[in-house]
Amino acid sequence: MSKVVKTLKSAIQLCGLEDGMTISFHHNLRSGDRAAAQILAAIASLGIKDITIAPTSLLPGHDALIPYIEDGTITRIQTSGVTPQIGRLLQSRALLKQPVEMRTHGSRAAALESGEIWVNVAFVAASQADKYGGCNGCAGVSAFGSIGYSMVDVRYAEKVIVVTDQLLDEPVHPASIEQSSVNFVVPVESIGDPAGIATASLSPSRNPVDSLIADMTAQLIIHSGCLYDGCRMQTGAGKISLAVASKLSRYMEQEQITADFAMGGVTGAMVEMLEKGQIRALYDVQSFDGRAVRSVLDNDRHMEVSATAYASPSAKGGAIVDQLDFTILGATEIDTGFNVNVITDSNGCLISGTGGHGDSADGAQLTIITAPLYRMKYPTVTDRVSAICTPGRCVDAFVCEKGIAVNTEIEHNRELVFRLRDAGLPVRTIQDMKVEAERFTGKLPPLRQGGRTVAKVLWRDGTVLDEIGAYPE
Amino acid sequence: MLLRSLLFIPADSPRMLLRSDVMRADMIIFDLEDGVAPERKVQARELLRAYLMSGLTSCQCMVRVNQVRGPEFAKDMAALRGVPFDGLYLPKVEQPEEVRQAAEALESLEAGTEKTGRFLFNTVETPLGLENAMACMQASERVMGVCLGSEDYAASLGVQRSEDYTELDYARRRLVNLARAAGRKAVDTVFADAADLEGLRAQTLYGKRLGYDGKAAISPAQIPVIHSVFAPSGEEVRHAREVVRALEQAAGAIAVLNGKMIDKPVAEQARHILELAQSI
Structure with missing residues (x-):
């Protein structure tokens, strides 16, 4: 059965996303990510507020989410990291309802398993997907490689929406994420620019x-x-x-x-x-x-x-x-x-x-x-x-x-x-x-630092390792 | 003193000054001369003085002052008064008188202080400088060695320096011979293309074969390559040990190793390799 839905808005409505719920997405496209901004734009256009985002991390490609933090669409963040721009926003203005929870990649996976992080809708940007929901990140024009972070989200989220810029009629191969984990597939013009993933060093330092x-x-x-x-x-x-x-x-x-x-x-x-x-x-x-x-x-x-x-x-x-x-x-x-x-x-x-x-x-x-x-x-x-x-x-x-x-x-x-x-x-x-x-x-x-706690750094066992404050008054 | 590498650092760059002690060169040359634009010389002197006085560096260092016969030299020496450094690197040396003048400036600098014995290092950058190199080295006991300045030398010859340094061949060969004759160290000229490490390796190897003790460098990235060329190989060290052992067993007489006679030059060469290996 085809799971293709024409627009993100429709898919979000079909998933029943409401005020106060939690969504997740991966950061594998790093600085090149264009999917998260489209997702938040669709959520905001539906008038949904008070959303918790639980991405695997926030990288410069996600700075486009800042308007949605400012307008109250996003009110909580559970992540492994933030960008300097988002950090500056959060440390200078009290926009979130609770401090950012920062977990390691491993402890985020454990929190999903235990239900400590409960995801209502997981969005998976995929560079190639079929109409049944099978997808990967290693083929297609926007290929970004491993899609390993989302493998956990699709297992524990209530609903899963795959967002892709290469939709195939035939079953995708390799199916890094299997169709049985996916509820809807939304084709978009572009999930991002794969050139933006090369934020790591490409050659050894000569310094x-x-x-x-x-x-x-x-x-x-x-x-x-x-x-x-x-x-x-x-x-x-x-x-x-x-x-x-x-x-x-x-x-x-x-x-x-x-x-x-x-x-x-x-x-x-x-x-x-x-x-x-x-x-x-x-x-x-x-x-x-x-x-x-x-x-x-x-x-x-x-x-x-x-x-x-x-x-x-x-x-x-x-x-x-x-x-x-x-x-x-x-x-x-x-x-x-x-x-x-x-x-x-x-x-x-x-x-x-x-x-x-x-x-x-x-x-x-x-x-x-x-x-x-x-x-x-x-x-x-x-x-x-x-x-x-x-x-x-x-x-x-x-x-x-x-x-x-x-x-x-x-x-x-x-x-x-x-x-x-x-x-x-x-x-x-x-x-x-x-x-x-x-x-x-x-x-x-x-x-x-100011008195307000902006972020809590959690250790692998869930205990609080440290707290990060706001900018001083 | 190990002199496999001499690295130039412009004295007007705070960032490079602060990192100079981790560049791993055997000798750092803080440059007040061609590496510093004329309008920045005052600032460079102040910066270098402050840095050397701060005690933040423990590396062996020389200061490349401006030409002794020019107006900037006295200002350089005034800035170095009371400052810890090991020697002066003299540019464009042509006449013994310049060396004597630099030696006197050092005498005056060291008078009444604990730090004495600073050395001089002459640079040959013109055909006249090459012709007078022996006299210039012998002009003062303080002269430790000599180096060829390739760019200026080529310009003085009226030729363009080529990638393989062919036009400098005569000067390189003659200068190392003169240094040996004078009992001084000889350091080979810089390799100007900092990005071409293979070209650097080839030229360093060539200089080593001519007899140079080390090579001057313009980039920290060149240091590991230069050191790898001047480091004796494992095979060389093993052979040198066997030579020395054979000589010890022969108790002063002429020794034979693997059917080959070990005479005085062979023995000296073996000891030099072992000393070099020990000091690295």
């Missing part, structure tokens, strides 16, 4: 500071013992991460090491390692560039996985992140307790999201945070981060251009210190690094 950090990070991984034949890795998509991946790739080639799998947000650099036989499989919840998008479709060993399989703490038998030997992550700040902030800048302004940061940090055997010691006039290492998104107990080491700080509060890391020193690597304490950073930047004045 000397990044390059030095990448060198030390690669050496740390090599001497930690976590890089072995059959290891499992997540290298990330930042410029430093790509430089580390490139160095590890050369080492793996030389030592004939093959990783069992790499996972997470997938880049072209990881695809290259897969194609060279240095990685046996890629588990992809989010594709970060055109090469990764093509590979999802073309390479059987490059597999889409759901956010549950990727990172949910309640996944039966454990999530894939729990099998990681090492992960390389970034930070806007890290404090002397190794707590990490990736959500706000040093002034406490919301600029991004936690994403899968906490999930992979918690799951991996060796979690490495990389960042320059300072940015402009702001130190990266502080007494207390402006907002905790990943607690220090999940972080094993911090690498900056001045050396490596190992978190020896975690007992098994004490041996790591000896290994690294024996290898001639510059191991220093995190307190040393804080002092060094302040030599360049001076000491920051204490963070001032």
Whole structure:
């Protein structure tokens, strides 16, 4: 039976969306997303108000939703992150009925499973769909790769609307989301610009500071013992991460090491390692560039996985992140307790999201945070981060251009210190690094925030890790 | 002193100054000369002075001052009074008198202070400078070494510098020979295309084969390539160890390794490789 409905408005009416209900959508199209704005425009045109949006994250493609926050169409947000523009709006004006709930990708999946997040209508932007509802994100003119985040939403939402700009008469292949999960299919002119997904770095950094950090990070991984034949890795998509991946790739080639799998947000650099036989499989919840998008479709060993399989703490038998030997992550700040902030800048302004940061940090055997010691006039290492998104107990080491700080509060890391020193690597304490950073930047004045809580940062188990306040009066 | 790489950093760039100690060059050259526009020289001097006085850097550094025979040199030296740095990099050196004048300026700078023994590094950038290079190196005990300035040298010859540096071949070969004869270090000229790392590798390798101790660099991205060329290979280090061991076993007599005689030059070369490997 065809599930095609001509307009978004009709599909929304057929789903029975009313004031006070919750909708969700994915962020796989990242800066190129044009679907969410069309969805909210349709909801607003129906006069529906007081909506909770529960997207997998909010990226610059979603800044178009700002008018709907201002006019009361959207009054609650459950997400893994926000954009600087949306952050500025929320911290300067009290527009929402309750603070934004920020969860990791894994804990969002767990909250959907437990019903803590209850989605009335899940919207799935798909680059290819058939009239029965089967769809994917890896084929079609707007292909964006893995559609892994929405795989969870379609399972638990009351109703599912697929929005596509390539509607097929015949059953779609691959059907990353099966027709049985979908209620309606709405053709639109465009779901977005796939060029906008390439927000990740496309090439390793040649910046000397990044390059030095990448060198030390690669050496740390090599001497930690976590890089072995059959290891499992997540290298990330930042410029430093790509430089580390490139160095590890050369080492793996030389030592004939093959990783069992790499996972997470997938880049072209990881695809290259897969194609060279240095990685046996890629588990992809989010594709970060055109090469990764093509590979999802073309390479059987490059597999889409759901956010549950990727990172949910309640996944039966454990999530894939729990099998990681090492992960390389970034930070806007890290404090002397190794707590990490990736959500706000040093002034406490919301600029991004936690994403899968906490999930992979918690799951991996060796979690490495990389960042320059300072940015402009702001130190990266502080007494207390402006907002905790990943607690220090999940972080094993911090690498900056001045050396490596190992978190020896975690007992098994004490041996790591000896290994690294024996290898001639510059191991220093995190307190040393804080002092060094302040030599360049001076000491920051204490963070001032207004009394109103704008966002709550939730840990993987649902507990509140930190709260982010409004701008000071 | 290890001198595989000399990296130029314009002294009027706060961002680059602050990052200079993580560039991984063996020697940083803070540039007050051609890397700084004439209207920014005052600002560059103030910035460099403030930076070096702040104690934020621990790297070995020289300052490329303006030409000794020009009006800016005295202003540069005044700005460096009381400032920690290791030596002066002298541009366009042509006459021994310029070197003696720079040495006297250093004497005056160091008088009554704890920091002494700063060195000079001469740059040959003209045919006359090349012809007088030996005399200029011998003009002061402070002269540690010499480097060829390729762009100015080519301009002085009246030729366009080509991608393979052919027109500089004579100067490069002659200068390294003169430096060795004078017992000074020789650092090869910069490779101007910062984006062409393969071209840089080829030219660095060529300079190493000519006998240069290191190479000057204009971009931090060039440093790892230069270091990889000047690092002795694992095979070279292994062979050098075998040579030294064979000599020790021979207890001073001429040794033989794998059927080949180890004489004094071979032994010296092996010790040099081991010293280099040790210092990296």
